[in-house]
Amino acid sequence: LETEKPRTDATAEMSEDLFEGEKGEDAGDASVAYGDSSAGNTPRISAVDKLYIVLISLHGLVRGENLELGRDSDTSGQVKYVVELAKALSSCPGVYRVDLLTRQILAPNYDRGYGEPSETLVPTSFKNLKQERGENSGAYITRIPFGPKDKYLAKEHLWPYVQEFVDGALSHIVHMSKIIGEEIGCGHPMWPAVIHGHYASAGVAAALISGALNVHMVFTGHFLGKDKLEGLLKQGRQTREEINMTYKIMRRIEAEELSLDASEIVIASTRQEIEEQWNLYDGFEVMLARKLRARVKRGANCYGRYMPRMVVSIL
Numbered sequence: 001l002e003t004e005k006p007r008t009d010a011t012a013e014m015s016e017d018l019f020e021g022e023k024g025e026d027a028g029d030a031s032v033a034y035g036d037s038s039a040g041n042t043p044r045i046s047a048v049d050k051l052y053i054v055l056i057s058l059h060g061l062v063r064g065e066n067l068e069l070g071r072d073s074d075t076s077g078q079v080k081y082v083v084e085l086a087k088a089l090s091s092c093p094g095v096y097r098v099d100l101l102t103r104q105i106l107a108p109n110y111d112r113g114y115g116e117p118s119e120t121l122v123p124t125s126f127k128n129l130k131q132e133r134g135e136n137s138g139a140y141i142t143r144i145p146f147g148p149k150d151k152y153l154a155k156e157h158l159w160p161y162v163q164e165f166v167d168g169a170l171s172h173i174v175h176m177s178k179i180i181g182e183e184i185g186c187g188h189p190m191w192p193a194v195i196h197g198h199y200a201s202a203g204v205a206a207a208l209i210s211g212a213l214n215v216h217m218v219f220t221g222h223f224l225g226k227d228k229l230e231g232l233l234k235q236g237r238q239t240r241e242e243i244n245m246t247y248k249i250m251r252r253i254e255a256e257e258l259s260l261d262a263s264e265i266v267i268a269s270t271r272q273e274i275e276e277q278w279n280l281y282d283g284f285e286v287m288l289a290r291k292l293r294a295r296v297k298r299g300a301n302c303y304g305r306y307m308p309r310m311v312v313s314i315l
Contacts, residue, residue: 050184051096051193052097053089053099053193053194054169054173054192054194055085055098055099056102056198056206057100057202058103058199058202059153059154059158059199059201060075060076061075063083063111063114063119064120064122067083068111083121086100086139086140087123090123090138096184097136097138097139098138098139099140099176100121100139101165101172103145103147104117106149106150110152114143117143118143119143120139121138121141134184136183144168145168146161146165156246159248162201165205169205170212173192177192191213192213194215195209195215195216196217196220197219197259198220199220199223200256203263204259207262211262217264219266219308220268221256225252225253225255226253226277226280226281228249229249257281257283260283260307260308265311269312270312274286278310284310285307288305288307289310292307
């Protein structure tokens with residue numbers, strides 16, 4: 001009771017402030033509800049103009065050219081998205097290196113390129129881009145070995161090996177941060193400005209890595225588990241238990257909740273995704289996010305409550 005009373009009082013006070021937060025200058029401001037790319041407070045990621053960015057996408061067949069889109073259900077639009085994102089980010093002013101971390105695949109009947117530890121990506125060209133480059137600058141696919149070495153695994157079967165990936169990824173990031181620091185002459189390791197996880201399993205990995213390194217995390221859920229679960233239940237072909245056995249859907253939803261809690265920014269494809277899909281999760285609620293954002297803008301106490309900033313992607 002002693003623990004719950006302050007929480008109840010704080011909730012009541014924020015409920016009263018809801019109407020204050022929606023008046024005046026905040027009325028109709030989408031950034032108060034869940035943010036956008038041009039308004040509100042965003043994390044200060046680095047005081048150095050040479051950033052190191054890490055993207056994580058664990059499943060599917062990931063390579064820089066001649067993508068095998070459609071070969072299986074895991075090698076689809078997300079694979080193309082993360083590869084193009086890595087290329088585009090590496091061409092942005094101020095970005096020194098981008099690592100796209102994925103799984104190393106040495107299984108038979110798969111191209112040997114998926115087993116290469118590293119692959120250089122050709123950056124997207126931007127006009128008038130002048131930036132000093134070093135030996136280790138640019139964009140790379142870095143393949144981390146985890147799980148059975150001679151077997152390709154669908155995303156539903158990667159969960160037991162996520163921690164193994166995290167261990168390998170941390171080793172690579174620490175090593176690369178030291179190399180970049182020496183290369184640009186800053187006198188200390190150049191830690192990643194951000195760890196960006198794509199899909200639930202990569203979100204868990206990004207949360208663990210960003211927590212270990214004390215750096216910012218960004219998350220893109222792509223196709224959310226709760227939305228998929230509701231769609232499958234409406235079809236009526238499988239019970240909830242059967243769906244969970246097939247798709248490991250409850251583990252996926254749990255991972256998405258963890259990713260929400262750990263992220264500073266969550267990138268969505270549409271406002272509908274934010275308002276109708278993310279709103280199904282315990283870690284995000286549109287109206288409460290609006291209240292919290294209004295209190296932050298006024299410098300008021302949020303009583304320890306936190307929700308990530310939701311941003312609609314322009315890609």
